[in-house]
Amino acid sequence: MDKRSKKVIKETVRDRIEHLLKEARSSFRTHPERSVRYLKLLWKLVQKYKVRITKEQKLSFCKKCFTLWVPGRTVEIFFDQRNSVIEYKCKKCKFKRRLKYK
Numbered sequence: 001m002d003k004r005s006k007k008v009i010k011e012t013v014r015d016r017i018e019h020l021l022k023e024a025r026s027s028f029r030t031h032p033e034r035s036v037r038y039l040k041l042l043w044k045l046v047q048k049y050k051v052r053i054t055k056e057q058k059l060s061f062c063k064k065c066f067t068l069w070v071p072g073r074t075v076e077i078f079f080d081q082r083n084s085v086i087e088y089k090c091k092k093c094k095f096k097r098r099l100k101y102k
């Protein structure tokens with residue numbers, strides 16, 4: 001496969017990812033299980049095509065249980081100012097994600 005068609009595929013996949021995230025967000029309230037399905041699909045695409053997703057997209061859901069992360073509802077966010085770290089803790093599966101911030 002040449003470089004150009006690879007690029008086209010990645011762009012298509014990225015669009016698809018954005019779309020899936022949007023769907024997951026809009027279905028979360030009424031059909032949380034549906035949003036999990038969208039996010040699983042999204043993650044499969046990321047791994048299959050090795051596309052980079054934005055930091056914001058990465059922090060939109062739990063990579064372990066695929067729950068959409070809504071601050072205060074499904075995720076707790078802690079600021080560790082001394083170490084300049086933000087910690088995300090999934091309320092559903094307790095999965096933790098630590099991030100450095102500046």
Ligand SMILES: [Zn+2]
Nearest residue numbers: 062065090093
């Ligand atoms: Zn989780």
